[in-house]
Amino acid sequence: MTVQDWERLYASRMSRVVASDIRERMKLLGRPGIIHLGGGLPDPAFFPRAAIADAAARVLGEAGSARTALQYAASEGHRPLKDWLAGYMGSLGVACGPDNILITNGSQQALDFVGRLFLSPGDGMLVERPTFIGALRAFDAYEARYGWLPASPADRPAMAAGRGAKLGYAGPDFRNPTGTCMTRPEREALLDAAAELGIALLEDGCYEKLRYEGSDVPSLLALEAQRTGGIDQGRVIYTGTFSKTVVPSLRVGWIVGPAPVIRKLVLIKQASDLATSALNQMIMLEVVKDGLDGLVRQARGIYGARRDSMLQALADHMPAGVSWTRPEGGLYVWLTLPPGMDGGLAAERALAEADVSVVGGASFYPIESDRNTMRLSFSLASEEDAREGIRRLGALLARMAVGQ
Amino acid sequence: MTVQDWERLYASRMSRVVASDIRERMKLLGRPGIIHLGGGLPDPAFFPRAAIADAAARVLGEAGSARTALQYAASEGHRPLKDWLAGYMGSLGVACGPDNILITNGSQQALDFVGRLFLSPGDGMLVERPTFIGALRAFDAYEARYGWLPASPADRPAMAAGRGAKLGYAGPDFRNPTGTCMTRPEREALLDAAAELGIALLEDGCYEKLRYEGSDVPSLLALEAQRTGGIDQGRVIYTGTFSKTVVPSLRVGWIVGPAPVIRKLVLIKQASDLATSALNQMIMLEVVKDGLDGLVRQARGIYGARRDSMLQALADHMPAGVSWTRPEGGLYVWLTLPPGMDGGLAAERALAEADVSVVGGASFYPIESDRNTMRLSFSLASEEDAREGIRRLGALLARMAVGQ
Numbered sequence: 001m002t003v004q005d006w007e008r009l010y011a012s013r014m015s016r017v018v019a020s021d022i023r024e025r026m027k028l029l030g031r032p033g034i035i036h037l038g039g040g041l042p043d044p045a046f047f048p049r050a051a052i053a054d055a056a057a058r059v060l061g062e063a064g065s066a067r068t069a070l071q072y073a074a075s076e077g078h079r080p081l082k083d084w085l086a087g088y089m090g091s092l093g094v095a096c097g098p099d100n101i102l103i104t105n106g107s108q109q110a111l112d113f114v115g116r117l118f119l120s121p122g123d124g125m126l127v128e129r130p131t132f133i134g135a136l137r138a139f140d141a142y143e144a145r146y147g148w149l150p151a152s153p154a155d156r157p158a159m160a161a162g163r164g165a166k167l168g169y170a171g172p173d174f175r176n177p178t179g180t181c182m183t184r185p186e187r188e189a190l191l192d193a194a195a196e197l198g199i200a201l202l203e204d205g206c207y208e209k210l211r212y213e214g215s216d217v218p219s220l221l222a223l224e225a226q227r228t229g230g231i232d233q234g235r236v237i238y239t240g241t242f243s244k245t246v247v248p249s250l251r252v253g254w255i256v257g258p259a260p261v262i263r264k265l266v267l268i269k270q271a272s273d274l275a276t277s278a279l280n281q282m283i284m285l286e287v288v289k290d291g292l293d294g295l296v297r298q299a300r301g302i303y304g305a306r307r308d309s310m311l312q313a314l315a316d317h318m319p320a321g322v323s324w325t326r327p328e329g330g331l332y333v334w335l336t337l338p339p340g341m342d343g344g345l346a347a348e349r350a351l352a353e354a355d356v357s358v359v360g361g362a363s364f365y366p367i368e369s370d371r372n373t374m375r376l377s378f379s380l381a382s383e384e385d386a387r388e389g390i391r392r393l394g395a396l397l398a399r400m401a402v403g404q
Numbered sequence: 405m406t407v408q409d410w411e412r413l414y415a416s417r418m419s420r421v422v423a424s425d426i427r428e429r430m431k432l433l434g435r436p437g438i439i440h441l442g443g444g445l446p447d448p449a450f451f452p453r454a455a456i457a458d459a460a461a462r463v464l465g466e467a468g469s470a471r472t473a474l475q476y477a478a479s480e481g482h483r484p485l486k487d488w489l490a491g492y493m494g495s496l497g498v499a500c501g502p503d504n505i506l507i508t509n510g511s512q513q514a515l516d517f518v519g520r521l522f523l524s525p526g527d528g529m530l531v532e533r534p535t536f537i538g539a540l541r542a543f544d545a546y547e548a549r550y551g552w553l554p555a556s557p558a559d560r561p562a563m564a565a566g567r568g569a570k571l572g573y574a575g576p577d578f579r580n581p582t583g584t585c586m587t588r589p590e591r592e593a594l595l596d597a598a599a600e601l602g603i604a605l606l607e608d609g610c611y612e613k614l615r616y617e618g619s620d621v622p623s624l625l626a627l628e629a630q631r632t633g634g635i636d637q638g639r640v641i642y643t644g645t646f647s648k649t650v651v652p653s654l655r656v657g658w659i660v661g662p663a664p665v666i667r668k669l670v671l672i673k674q675a676s677d678l679a680t681s682a683l684n685q686m687i688m689l690e691v692v693k694d695g696l697d698g699l700v701r702q703a704r705g706i707y708g709a710r711r712d713s714m715l716q717a718l719a720d721h722m723p724a725g726v727s728w729t730r731p732e733g734g735l736y737v738w739l740t741l742p743p744g745m746d747g748g749l750a751a752e753r754a755l756a757e758a759d760v761s762v763v764g765g766a767s768f769y770p771i772e773s774d775r776n777t778m779r780l781s782f783s784l785a786s787e788e789d790a791r792e793g794i795r796r797l798g799a800l801l802a803r804m805a806v807g808q
Contacts, residue, residue, distance in 0.1 A: 070651040
């Protein structure tokens, strides 16, 4: 068959298959000397390699546990890990049991599965403005019609536009791409809006533990459970991951939600890839059961210092007319450029002219992009490199401001 | 929200979310003393635990390879594993390069992704009669309309019914559930039919290496490439897995197909779960690069002997009117019971009355089930246990034949 023959067969599906700018760009970034302020990769210098190697040796070193680790696992996840996660979620104020939990291949797979459960072509999917690009790519597969999540029931235009929607998606803690955190009143107002619209809410908790200042705010899941008497009565489905606090490539994330919804998601998991690797789940459990607190402390120390350094560099080097968020956690700072300046063009020029990788902001909007925006990440580059990158970026933006 | 509230939100999707009889039943089978002739689980007694433990220690023992193993991997897969697989596929008569390969979480995920690329609600999806239940559950997610794959262009009713279909799915080698193998002329005829219908063909090669007698037959992918001058010009997408020859729970499978199709599937992988665990891909490469031939020989020895033993037990113990396939490979034997006898009921009674687990055949048909069928697997039970299970099953079927 020719390429045209293939395209005839899958043309009707192509709106489902959209390249993510960020991961496509990552391939272009292999050349040496680039200062990476683009993707939100964790710094591999701090991966707990020895702890993972020890855990793998323990799991595989004993015949009984090795059999479990290497055989097909239950679709719902390795029971001891689910039990541990039930306790962990309890420590975050969420009372739940193993029937409320499904293990996924990182939280990206959770976004895919929840989209699959709720979205038919044309169904309304409400997201924050801006929102995580990876979530858009997951929901795209189900041909959602995007709209904006109302901040509260008083947000009348968004409420009117959101009528009939099925699902909302929010990252209240240090969300990608802005790095900002919803206050408790903002969370309560969002829950009010979701209740009035009758939608389910998918909460992305992937950065919840990466707080560098301020106080924890209860998750939407926890607040909703307080309102309704328990998560089985709530409208929130929560997803978490160990990708940012331990390592990404064990691919272990989880979903927490009402037990009947989890049962549906288990069937989706089964049809999708049967089960997450039992070996990886068992290794992860060995690592986190004694080590998660230490890893979280380490990550907060490193990324917190990098955030401070980046904010100082922005203050030192950004030209007039550029503003930015001051995140209390997470991995990102969001820049707003002067009106009319294109963040995507600035990102292209930063890479070509200054060897600095950043991400233009337009990709984080499924509709109605604010093009004068840009995302910086402070997760990967050293403080020194990031300062130099910000200096170069500031100089570029100053040139662009005067039409050069 | 109540269960009814949730169901209102996802009711339109429920045809996507169907429990697989087999995996649901697996949960019921935990009680001791059951003889397992149901699911096709590989026997964990033969898992290469030491080789996997050694590989994990090597990959994690060196700082550079550990960083790669633990960081986000490329969505298309770990390049050295793809290079190795290109050589492996070459040994099976398929000339291809790394751009023709995507790594997946086992071959189940390949079925999901190919369904997602091709199928819109109501699109025609042609399958063998009977076919793999896990494939049906994967395609269900895209709300396909099922029909039967024609055996050849001369199969006029199936050809007429298949007009307008997008995709066909076939397992030519020792397919689940029948265990039978397509001859080369049958494969050529299927390719002729696919060409006349203009459909893409998804070939499930998961049992390809598990041949116990007879000679290898080239895959549909290889035959089509011979016809068209290369797999980039063909209409076949192939999926393979290490789940049956190495272990299931590293979750490493792959797709081979035309490079432009693979590029689309990479985007689906990215949106679905970003990437397969780099650690697992690196461990698998370490294990298979020197050890796959030995593992395949071992599997052939063990499962071949169990097949022989099961076929002898069937000859010894089945009552008149029961017939069965004589598979040259794979893990399954397919029974045809006397007309009017229900294989699903027989399976229920076998578990309840005889402590024998088997699978009724009706689940393997998406439409128009032949209910007087049953699948047995010889992968997990010892020869002695399987013989006893067959003896009890034969006695039950003899009772059912006389209305008891």
